[in-house]
Structure formats: structure tokens, C-alpha cells
Amino acid sequence: MSEIHAQSVPYVRDTMLPPAAPPSRQTGVVRWLRMNLFSGWFNTVLTILGIGIIWFLFHHFWPWLSHSVWKADSVQQCREIIAARWGEGATGGCFAVIRERWHQYLFGFYPRAGYWRPIMTMGLLFIAITPVLFSVSPAIRRWVLAATGLITILLMGVAETPDWSVILMWALFGIALLMAEYAPRRLFIFTVLYPVVAIWLLWGGSLWYPLMLLAGFAVGYGVIRAVPPRRSGLATFLAIAAAVIWWLFLAEPVSGLLQDMAAMRLMPVDSNDFGGFLLAVVIGVSGIAMSLPLGIVLALARRSDMFLVHIFSVIFIEFIRGVPLITLLFVASLLLNYFLPPGTNFDIILRVIIMVTIFAAAYMAEVIRGGLAALPRGQYEAADSLGLNYWQAQRLIILPQALKISIPGIVGTFIGMFKDTTLVGLIGLFDPLKGISDFVRSNFAWKGIYWEPFIFVGLIFFVICFSMSRYSMYLERRLSRENR
Amino acid sequence: MKRTVCFGAAVATLLSTGAGFADEGDTLAEVKGRDQLICGVNAGLVGFASPDANGNWTGFDIAICKAVAAAVLGDPTKVKYVPTTGQTRFTALASGEVDILSRNSTWTFSRDTDLNLDFAGINYYDGQGFMVPRSLGVSSAKELGGATICIQTGTTTELNLADYFRANNMEYQPVNIDSNAEGEQQYMAGACDAYTTDASGLAATRAAFANPDDHIILPEIISKEPLGPVVRHGDNNWGDIVRWTLYALIAAEEYGVTSANIDELASNSENPEVQRLLGTTGDLGAMIGLDADWAKRAIKASGNYGEIFAKTIGEETPIGLARGLNAQWTQGGLIYAMPFR
Numbered sequence: 001m002s003e004i005h006a007q008s009v010p011y012v013r014d015t016m017l018p019p020a021a022p023p024s025r026q027t028g029v030v031r032w033l034r035m036n037l038f039s040g041w042f043n044t045v046l047t048i049l050g051i052g053i054i055w056f057l058f059h060h061f062w063p064w065l066s067h068s069v070w071k072a073d074s075v076q077q078c079r080e081i082i083a084a085r086w087g088e089g090a091t092g093g094c095f096a097v098i099r100e101r102w103h104q105y106l107f108g109f110y111p112r113a114g115y116w117r118p119i120m121t122m123g124l125l126f127i128a129i130t131p132v133l134f135s136v137s138p139a140i141r142r143w144v145l146a147a148t149g150l151i152t153i154l155l156m157g158v159a160e161t162p163d164w165s166v167i168l169m170w171a172l173f174g175i176a177l178l179m180a181e182y183a184p185r186r187l188f189i190f191t192v193l194y195p196v197v198a199i200w201l202l203w204g205g206s207l208w209y210p211l212m213l214l215a216g217f218a219v220g221y222g223v224i225r226a227v228p229p230r231r232s233g234l235a236t237f238l239a240i241a242a243a244v245i246w247w248l249f250l251a252e253p254v255s256g257l258l259q260d261m262a263a264m265r266l267m268p269v270d271s272n273d274f275g276g277f278l279l280a281v282v283i284g285v286s287g288i289a290m291s292l293p294l295g296i297v298l299a300l301a302r303r304s305d306m307f308l309v310h311i312f313s314v315i316f317i318e319f320i321r322g323v324p325l326i327t328l329l330f331v332a333s334l335l336l337n338y339f340l341p342p343g344t345n346f347d348i349i350l351r352v353i354i355m356v357t358i359f360a361a362a363y364m365a366e367v368i369r370g371g372l373a374a375l376p377r378g379q380y381e382a383a384d385s386l387g388l389n390y391w392q393a394q395r396l397i398i399l400p401q402a403l404k405i406s407i408p409g410i411v412g413t414f415i416g417m418f419k420d421t422t423l424v425g426l427i428g429l430f431d432p433l434k435g436i437s438d439f440v441r442s443n444f445a446w447k448g449i450y451w452e453p454f455i456f457v458g459l460i461f462f463v464i465c466f467s468m469s470r471y472s473m474y475l476e477r478r479l480s481r482e483n484r
Numbered sequence: 485m486k487r488t489v490c491f492g493a494a495v496a497t498l499l500s501t502g503a504g505f506a507d508e509g510d511t512l513a514e515v516k517g518r519d520q521l522i523c524g525v526n527a528g529l530v531g532f533a534s535p536d537a538n539g540n541w542t543g544f545d546i547a548i549c550k551a552v553a554a555a556v557l558g559d560p561t562k563v564k565y566v567p568t569t570g571q572t573r574f575t576a577l578a579s580g581e582v583d584i585l586s587r588n589s590t591w592t593f594s595r596d597t598d599l600n601l602d603f604a605g606i607n608y609y610d611g612q613g614f615m616v617p618r619s620l621g622v623s624s625a626k627e628l629g630g631a632t633i634c635i636q637t638g639t640t641t642e643l644n645l646a647d648y649f650r651a652n653n654m655e656y657q658p659v660n661i662d663s664n665a666e667g668e669q670q671y672m673a674g675a676c677d678a679y680t681t682d683a684s685g686l687a688a689t690r691a692a693f694a695n696p697d698d699h700i701i702l703p704e705i706i707s708k709e710p711l712g713p714v715v716r717h718g719d720n721n722w723g724d725i726v727r728w729t730l731y732a733l734i735a736a737e738e739y740g741v742t743s744a745n746i747d748e749l750a751s752n753s754e755n756p757e758v759q760r761l762l763g764t765t766g767d768l769g770a771m772i773g774l775d776a777d778w779a780k781r782a783i784k785a786s787g788n789y790g791e792i793f794a795k796t797i798g799e800e801t802p803i804g805l806a807r808g809l810n811a812q813w814t815q816g817g818l819i820y821a822m823p824f825r
Contacts, residue, residue, distance in 0.1 A: 079694050101537060109539035272566060273539070334572060337579035428527060428567045428576070434663075435527060439535050439567070441665050442528030444802045447692035450669045 067092025070099055074445035097446050098456045104440065105457065108275015108430045114267060116161035117201045118278050120169060123152025124201075125285065127176045128194035131187035133471070136478060141180050149173035200266065202274075202282065207264035208255035216243040216251065271349045275430030277460060282349065284418040287356040291417070292410070294357065295364025296403075300394065302369055313365070320362035325420055328355040333427035352424055360417040367413055371406035372398065404479045411472035415465045432457045511583050511715075511722035512556065512773055520562050523549035524582035527567035530688040531797040531805075532588055541565050544796040548586040548607060548713050548730065551782040555729045555774060560785035570639065574599050577716060584726055585714040588682075590640055600717040604726040607712050607789075609809040609818050611705035612644050613683040615690060618698050620677060625704035629654035634667045634676035636660075641681055644707040664689070678702075682709055688803045724772050732779035734821035735761055736788035738812050743787040750780060761824045768824060779824075789819065 024030060037047040067086050072078045078094035086092065098105070107115060126148035134141045153169055179187050196210040220243035227235035259265070274282065301313035320328075332351040340346055375398060383393035403410070425434035437453040440446050515521050525545055526533040533543040550560035568576050568587060577585045578600060588610070589595070591603040614633075616622050625648075635642050637660045649656050659676040661667040668689055671679040679686070683705060690696050713730065715723045736742070739758050741749055750762040760766040763776030770776070786792055790812075797805045811817025 075692065076694075104537070104539075109535070112538070270564070272564065330572070334575040334579055334581075337576075337581050426569060426571065428569050428572055430527075430567070435567075438663070438665070439528035442526075442530050442534035443536060444530050444534075444688070444692065447530050447688065448668065448694075450665055 064091055064093055068095050069093070070095050072096035073100075075448045076445075093452050093455075094449060095452050095456075097440060097449050097452055101436075101440050101446075102456075105276045105432055105436050105453070107278045108436065109273040110269060110275070110278060111267070111273070113160070114204075114269060115159040116156045116165060117204075117266070117269075119152060119155045119159055120161075120165060121198045121201045122281070123148055123156075123169065124172070124190075124194060124197060126152075127172065127187070128191045130176070130180065131184060131191055133475075135184065138181070138184070141184070142177070145173065145177050145180055149177070202269070203271070204266035204268040206255060206259045207266075208258040209251070212251040212255040212258075213247065216246045219243050219246045271347050274349060276432045276436050279349070279424070279429060280418070280421040280432055283353055283356055283421045283424065286353045287360055287417055287421075288414050290353075290357045291360035291364050291413075294361035295368055296399065298361055298365035299368035299372060302365060303372060317362045317365050320359055321366070325356070325359050325423055326426060328359055329423060329427050331355065348429065352427075352429070356417065356420065359420075360413060363413050363416075364410065367406050367409035368402060370409065371402035371404075374405050375401055404476075407472055407476055407479070411468055415468050418465065418468070419461065432460075511719050512725065515556055515583055519557060520564050521549065521553040521557065521584070522564045522566055522582045523552075524568045524573060524576050524585040524587055525549065525565050526587045527569060529588065529685075530692075531684070531801065531803045533565075533586075535565075542796070544608065544792060545586040545588060545713075547733075547786040547792040547796065548726075549584070550785040551733055552584060552726055552729050554785035555732075555778040555782040556725065558781060560781075574601060574714075577601065577714060580716075583715075583722070587714075588711040589714055591710045591712060592640070595714075601714050602717050602723045604713045604715055604723055605730045606710045606818075607730060608684070608710075610682045610684050610709035610711055612641050612680060612707040612709065613686050613705050614678045614680050614702040615671070615686045615699055616678045616702060618700050622678075622702070623700075625702045625706065626652060626654075628656065628678055628702075630656065631677040632657040632659055632675070634659045634661050634670050634679045636664070636667060636681060637662065640707070640709075645680055648706040668692075684797065684803075684805055687805050688797075691802050691804055721773060725774065728772060729779070729782045731821040731824070732761060732782050733789040733792065734812075734819055735824055736779075736783045737790040738814060738821060741783060741788060742791060743784055746780060746783055757824055 021027065025034070038044045067082050067090055069078045069081050069092060072081055072094065073096070075094055075097075078092075078096055082090050082092040103112070103115070107118060110118065126144060130141055130145055134144055149169075153166065153173070156166055156169060176187065176190065193214075196214050199210050200207045220239035223239040223242045224235045227238060298313050298317060301309045302317065304310050304313070329352065332355040333348065336346065336351060379397055379401065380393070383397045388396065422431045422433040425431035425438075428435075430436050430439070433454070437449075437457075440453065441449055523546075525541065528534055529543070529545075531543055532545045533541060535541050546565070549563045549565065553563045554560040566576065566582050568582070568585070573585055573587055573589065574595070576582050584604075588608065589603075590610075591606065595601055596603060614625050614628065616628075622628065628649075629652075633645065633656050635645055635658050642658075645656070645658070659670060661670055664681065664685060667679055667681070670676055672693075679689070681689075683701065686701050690699050690701060693699060713726055715726050735757070736746075739755060739761070741758060741761070746762070749758055750764055753759055753762070753764070756765070758764075760768055762780045763769055763778070767776065769778045772778075787795065793805075793807065793810065794800055797803045799806060807815070807817060809818050811819060813820040
């Protein structure tokens with residue numbers, strides 16, 4: 001401040017005013033409400049409408065939900081309890097049915113003493129998918145493995161598991177965690193072996209038989225290595241022939257022999273005993289795992305220059321997409337039996353899995369074709385200019401990008417497929433939604449139950465489908481970061 | 485996992501077509517070889533077929549499966565129950581997926597002839613009826629003109645309903661439903677004035693209501709629904725086994741043979757019919773390829789016809805069905821076993 005203006009100094013404030021709070025309409029809750037809920041007349045109307053709907057739903061369903069009964073032996077008893085507690089004429093949910101029959105909603109008729117087997121299979125599934133789904137981030141991998149491992153072992157403890165399998169489970173998760181830390185690529189061994197272990201755990205019987213089926217691939221591989229590499233066509237042919245001979249004539253006696261030497265046997269469980277979410281997950285996971293590779297092959301075949309390959313894949317895709325899944329399921333459950341000789345026991349779940357897989361693969365093929373078509377021509381030309389052959393170019397350059405583009409579509413197809421597994425109720429399998437509910441209601445104690453199973457099953461479906469959707473979002477974020 | 489599962493389709497078609505067809509039509513040998521009877525049943529119908537919390541099946545239709553298994557294999561537990569739906573039941577039987585269908589199926593002309601099935605007899609005479617709320621003030625189906633009616637689509641009941649209203653010159657408004665559970669829900673919510681299905685189903689549904697007395701089942705029965713076990717056409721011996729097992733259960737009630745006194749009667753009954761039935765004299769079992777004790781085992785499995793009825797759907801049970809038409813012919817009903825001679 002200069003001397004010239006000294007006389008004016010007394011008129012100047014020497015203290016600053018403390019900053020005032022913004023006007024009350026521009027701050028806190030009010031501002032948030034104005035910004036988000038009442039900005040403009042249209043949004044205001046929408047907000048009021050929304051609140052009205054929420055209030056309406058709450059008003060209608062809350063009394064029913066809050067009057068729920070969780071402990072009763074029958075619907076009649078539920079009604080008595082509700083009448084006693086809330087007065088005559090009150091209505092309420094009778095979730096006691098879920099409390100009594102939850103095990104059938106989860107496992108169907110699977111023998112109770114064997115519940116640990118599906119639980120263990122589910123736990124192992126997470127080891128198997130970790131190297132595929134969480135291959136990039138060690139932190140997430142560690143977290144997923146540790147969490148699923150602990151949950152699985154906890155559940156196995158609840159389900160009266162024999163000691164040896166609990167110890168085995170501890171050991172397997174320990175090994176998996178160590179491998180995930182130090183040799184993540186080796187975890188793929190789990191993934192490859194998983195189907196055999198899962199089939200054995202779920203259906204029981206001798207472990208040697210699925211192992212010997214797997215050995216067929218090893219036989220084929222051995223033949224390929226034995227033949228000089230120049231004759232690759234011959235080698236492939238011989239390998240396939242050797243594997244088929246192994247499967248047809250040798251696998252069974254050899255596994256019988258091994259079974260006699262060292263019995264590895266679980267109580268066999270029939271496919272008809274599968275039900276509820278066990279059935280939905282078995283069909284869903286196998287369908288998902290197999291329809292993706294099949295879909296990729298179909299998509300590539302559809303874009304192929306080879307006339308026959310192209311035309312066959314077009315016919316296949318268009319035919320399958322033109323036929324409802326129900327029709328395919330009926331074919332699987334009924335028509336196949338006419339063509340197979342009497343007495344053939346072609347497993348019903350396997351038939352359904354095959355049908356669901358080819359159905360999902362046709363849709364998958366179109367999703368992936370969309371991804372392939374979205375790639376700029378330059379990518380193909382770049383691959384050519386590097387001197388890559390067709391398969392190398394697809395594997396290294398084209399497919400990784402195409403698949404990344406198609407992730408939302410792929411996951412959408414997966415979710416749709418998982419929900420479609422409830423359709424197997426129509427061919428007499430016990431799907432969680434209709435099959436199990438129908439037979440629970442066929443017990444006089446629970447006749448008259450309607451909404452409760454739908455709510456329970458719907459919640460579980462929501463959790464599974466929502467986690468798939470969240471996973472796909474995580475995947476997209478991760479892949480786009482790579483792209484930067 | 486079974487061996488055939490993995491490559492059953494391809495291999496079996498290639499290798500065993502000849503061997504496979506040689507067996508066709510010999511269900512008895514197949515069942516004995518498998519040591520298990522495969523019985524197609526309803527996936528869940530109160531009183532008739534219902535699995536409990538442990539997966540054990542019980543019910544009126546299940547008792548037939550148990551009796552046949554006991555007669556053929558000597559053990560009523562050697563049954564695999566395959567749940568079938570209305571759409572899949574006859575194809576499952578015709579394609580050989582099940583040996584016998586014991587699943588409240590109505591015996592009709594076209595099913596017997598066109599579908600190449602054989603009905604082995606009748607174990608329950610049912611008929612389509614109506615249920616209405618008491619507050620509607622209706623006491624006869626003839627007064628239902630202009631009513632909205634809940635009706636399951638794709639069933640014979642739908643056609644019967646149309647026939648009945650046309651014959652009586654009445655109008656009605658159908659409310660299509662998909663399953664019994666949905667029908668109950670719609671009816672209770674007031675979406676329709678009346679609910680129609682087989683009378684046995686109506687009785688069970690009504691019994692499960694919170695206030696059964698607020699609803700009445702109208703006296704008119706508008707159709708005949710003879711229900712019974714079904715076998716494939718062409719295997720007559722197997723058909724005979726199922727038919728006569730059913731008759732054995734019925735005859736046992738007529739002669740007073742129960743699961744309690746059967747052993748005693750087998751040794752000291754004076755009645756020649758009872759003696760032949762229980763294999764004490766004569767050689768009836770050998771005529772159908774079974775041993776002399778087959779009927780005795782079948783009756784022991786879950787009792788005679790009357791005992792089964794009383795245990796599963798009778799008046800002592802919550803479902804509370806009266807014998808009515810299903811009483812023995814000696815009691816004025818239609819249940820009648822052909823003579824064991």
C-alpha cells in the first residue's frame with residue numbers, strides 16, 4: 001500500500017470477511033436433489049412417478065414379506081402362525097418350505113451323504129478357471145483362490161465330508177495358491193484335468209475310467225510325436241485312429257485292470273438324481289465351456305474361403321438359430337431314443353449338454369463373426385505382411401482383438417444360456433424353477449405354495465447372472481487398459 | 485459315469501443294431517437283465533406321485549410301479565422313477581425310455597390305437613368337475629353361463645369344457661393357465677369364477693386352501709377320465725404282467741387279502757380263488773413267465789387296492805377322496821378284477 005493513499009487507509013477494511021456458506025439451495029442434500037432428481041420439469045415428473053412406483057411396490061409387498069414364516073412343517077401351519085401373530089386375514093410368505101427343501105433346490109435327489117462332492121467340484125471349478133479368467137492380476141488371482149478355497153472347505157465341513165477329501169481339498173488349494181504365485185502358467189494343468197475330476201466327483205464310479213478316456217489324448221499325442229514331423233497329415237490320421245482304437249477297445253479293460261489293482265471308487269450317482277441348481281450349473285458350465293471354442297470355429301468357418309466349409313457352417317448356424325431350444329431338447333430326450341438301439345443308455349444330461357452347446361454355439365458364432373467383421377482390413381494385411389500363416393494370424397492377431405470386441409455379446413449369450421437351463425423342466429428333468437417346485441408342491445404339506453420358490457430361485461439366478469455381468473465389465477476394463 | 489455315455493451314440497449304432505433289435509418286444513427279459521424296473525411317473529401330483537424330502541416316491545400311481553417290480557424282480561424298491569411331463573409321457577414309453585407308464589393318463593381311442601399304446605387296465609375312474617367359491621351362489625354347473633373359467637391349456641379337459649358348454653348352449657370366458665399351481669393362484673386371486681380340472685385334482689386343491697369350506701365342488705362331472713397304467717403295443721406278455729398285477733391288487737381287496745393277513749391266507753385259505761391268486765394251488769405265474777409267488781409279492785409291496793387307496797388318496801388322508809366309482813363292484817363301484825382261473 002503506497003503513501004499517496006495513506007489518508008484513505010482508515011476507510012479500508014483490514015480484515016477479510018470469513019467465507020460465507022453458499023446459499024442453502026446450492027449445497028448439500030438440496031443441491032444434490034436439485035441436480036439429480038429435480039432438474040427441469042420432465043425429470044421432476046419422472047422422479048415423482050418413480051417414488052410413486054417404489055411406494056406402491058413397497059406398500060403391496062412389504063406386509064407380505066414382513067409376515068414371513070421361516071419355521072413350520074406345512075403351509076397350513078404357516079397360515080396358523082401368521083393368523084396367530086398378525087391377526088385373522090393377514091397374509092405372509094411361507095418361506096418354511098425353502099428351509100425344509102433347500103437341499104432339493106440346490107442338489108435335487110443327489111444322495112445327502114454325497115453333498116460334499118458337488119461342493120468340492122464347485123470349489124475346484126474356481127481353481128480351474130482362475131488361470132483362464134484371472135490370468136493377468138496376481139492380486140485378484142490370490143484373492144479369488146483364497147476366498148473360494150476357504151468357502152469350499154467351510155461348506156465341506158458343514159456337509160459331513162469324509163476326512164480324506166477335506167485334507168485333499170486343503171492340499172489342492174495350497175498347491176494352487178503356491179502355483180498361482182510362482183508358476184501361474186502351470187495352473188493350466190488343473191484346468192485340463194478338471195473335467196475328468198469333475199465327472200468322477202459328480203457321477204462317481206471308478207476314477208480309472210475317466211482317466212483312461214483322457215489317456216486317449218495322450219496316446220494320440222504320442223503317435224504324433226513318434227511320426228516324423230514332415231508327414232503331418234499322416235501323423236494326424238494315425239493319431240486319431242490310435243486314440244479311437246484306445247477308446248473303443250482298450251480303455252475299458254485297462255481301467256478295469258487298474259481298478260482291480262488300486263480301487264479308486266466313489267458311490268455312483270445316476271443322472272436322474274441330479275436336480276436343482278446342481279443340474280443348472282452342470283449344464284450351464286459345460287455348455288459355456290464348450291460353446292465358446294465351437295462358436296469360434298463356426299465363426300471362422302463362416303468367413304472361410306473354402307466353399308464346403310463355408311456352406312456347411314452357414315447351414316448349421318442358420319438351422320440351429322431357426323429352431324427353438326425346446327425343439328432341440330425334445331429331440332435330445334425323445335427322438336434320439338428312436339434311432340438308438342433299445343437298451344442303449346445314452347445319458348440324458350449328456351444329451352441335454354450336447355444340445356444346449358450346439359444351440360449356444362450357433363449364437364456365439366454370430367457374435368464372434370460380428371467381432372471379426374469389426375476389425376479393420378489393415379489388421380489382416382499386417383498379419384499377411386509379417387508372413388504369418390492362417391492359424392498363426394488368427395491366433396496372434398485377429399482373434400484376440402475380435403474376441404475383445406465381442407465380450408459383451410459373448411457374456412450376454414452365456415447369461416442367456418444359463419437361464420435357458422431351466423427349460424429342461426419340460427423334458428422331465430428337475431430344473432430349479434419348475435421341476436423342483438412342482439414336486440415340492442406335490443407334497444400335500446406344501447401344496448398351495450406359489451411365490452416363495454420363485455423368489456428364492458430368482459435370487460440365486462440373479463446373483464449368478466449379475467456376477468457374470470460384473471466379470472465381463474471387469475474384463476473389458478482390463479483389456480482396454482492394455483490397449484492404451 | 486456309465487461306459488455307454490461317452491460314445492454310446494456312435495458306437496452303439498454302428499456295432500449293435502442287429503443285437504439290439506433282437507431284444508425288441510421282450511420287456512420282461514430286459515427288466516430282469518437290468519434288475520430294475522423303469523417306471524414313468526408324474527413329476528409331482530398330490531396323492532398320486534410325490535417325492536418326499538429324501539427323494540422317496542409315494543402315491544397311488546407309484547404303488548403300481550412297486551407292485552410290478554415286486555412281482556417281476558421280487559423287490560418293490562428296484563424301481564427307477566422317471567418323471568415325465570404331459571408332453572413327453574407317451575413318447576418316453578414308445579421310445580423305450582420307460583418300461584411302463586403309471587401316470588394318470590386317460591384311456592382314449594386314439595391313444596390306444598393311433599399312438600400304438602396298450603392300456604393295461606384302469607386303476608382310477610376320474611372325471612372333470614368344477615370348483616367355485618361358495619360366495620358365487622352357484623349350485624350347479626348348468627348355472628355357469630357367462631362365467632370366466634380357469635382351464636389348463638393343451639389338455640383333454642380344455643376340449644371337454646368346450647363340448648359341455650356348447651351342448652348346453654352356454655357362453656364362457658376361458659382364462660388359460662399353464663399348470664395346476666398357477667391355476668390355484670389365479671382362482672384364489674379372483675381371476676376366474678370357476679376352476680375346472682379332474683375331480684381328484686379339485687378335491688386335493690380345495691383341501692389345501694386356507695378355508696376349504698368357502699369353496700364348493702359342483703356335482704356335475706362332465707367327462708369320463710379312466711386312468712390306468714400304460715405299456716407299449718406289441719409286447720403282449722409284458723402287457724399281461726402289468727394287467728394281471730393290477731388285477732391281483734384289486735382281486736385281493738375283493739377276497740379280503742390284505743398285506744397283514746396275506747401270509748396266513750397263503751397257507752390256510754379255503755377259498756380256491758385265493759389259493760390260485762397266492763400261488764398255493766395252480767400254476768398261474770408260469771403262464772406269464774413269473775414264479776408262483778408273484779401276486780403275493782405284488783400285494784405285499786404296498787397292500788391291496790383298497791389299502792393303497794386308503795393310504796394315498798382316501799378319506800383318511802388330507803386329500804380325502806371318497807371311493808365313489810372306485811369302489812369294488814360288490815360295493816356298487818366300477819372296480820372289477822377278471823377272474824383268476
